Amino acid sequence: MVTKRKLNIAVSGLNAIDSPGPGVAVIRALREAKSFDCKIIGLAYESLEPGIFMHNLVDKTYQIPYPLAGIDAIMERIEYIHAKEQLDIIIPNFDSELYPFIRLEPKLKEMGIHMCLPTMEQFEERHKMNLNEFGEKYGIHVPKSKNISSSSEIKDISKDFKYPVLVKGKYYDAYVAYNADQVKTYYNKISAKWGLPIIIQEFVHGTEFNVTGLGDGLGNTIAAVPMRKQYITEKGKAWGGISVADKKMLELTDLFISQTKWRSGFELELMKDKENKFYLLEINPRMPAWIYLSVGVGQNIPEALVNLAMGETVEPFTEYTVGKMFVRYAWDMIVDIKEFHAISQEGEL
């Protein structure tokens, strides 16, 4: 009997809430990997992230400091966790974590911890704030956008845009505003949470599609799964979706990967207008919360990402099942207060 290698994999994004982090979905995929077995180490920021208490998926969880605490604080905590768990891989699942982890990558590699992340240049270039330049450079349609850093600029929006417009935070949150007053409300709301600048983006009417995929850093598409959102929550999150066959989206994904030489998992947010033209609304530099659909259609992207991180050659997936749906659900877990105390007070469970 062949024994599969066992990898110790740390995963963040355990907040399986109404605007969910991808961690739990990534872990489900890793548990179904055919090429390795794994011990899953959860990395949590808050004591009530649901993944912490999912003991069938997560073997052990450690609290880690928020990215704002700085890379030294993060490094110190990772060193502590590594001493106990001998980590092979870390999969950070939040946009805001990528900046510190990209910077820590060489140090972590010396410690024997692997990651599959975009380069700092790729990470910065695809930023919402730089999407116009990105579209121009790579020949990809993007909606017109403008960054504003002062509320005094709001009155001038109507010179450049027709209402409604999208008001977006640099990391998260997006609202549709129909007039300058609404822009001001959202400007204050978002800037209080995520800081400046705020991005004003042309509102494209149409149907929302997403593609999740994986690039190997050499310009090759290892995986790509397009999905149409079928059920969208008030926060704009897909609560249900279906895999689709649209070739244009796959071509767009190949173009994105070959042009940027993207390394890592990602999600492209697309809008198809009435003329069947696709606009790239956003590039998320990590796997999405619906990544488990990739397993459902035959492309286990988290497994492939782990193998890439470990330096292995990964053969590109060539097909996937069209017409497979995901339907998300909420689930109440019963948790003993001792567990809550352990993660809150000792920072591990």
Add this chain to the structure above:
Amino acid sequence: MNIKQNIAVSGAGMIFNPDTGETFTVNPIGAEIINGIKEGNSLKEVQEKISSRYTVEPSTFQNDSEDFINLMRNFLLIEDGD
């Protein structure tokens, strides 16, 4: 005129367009029209077959079925060609 090749139609009248991810429901007559065309019949042949089996004025059915085909065309479920 053809139903797009990759369009899937279930026995119960669910249509799935794999390119767009859209699903539609049609009634049993709609399903008969679609399946008839998918089997290689012309619209005229389908109209004749169906109106011979039901109590309906042929001209009424012809108008209704053409409306139905136009609706399918609007939803990009039909490709016109040779």
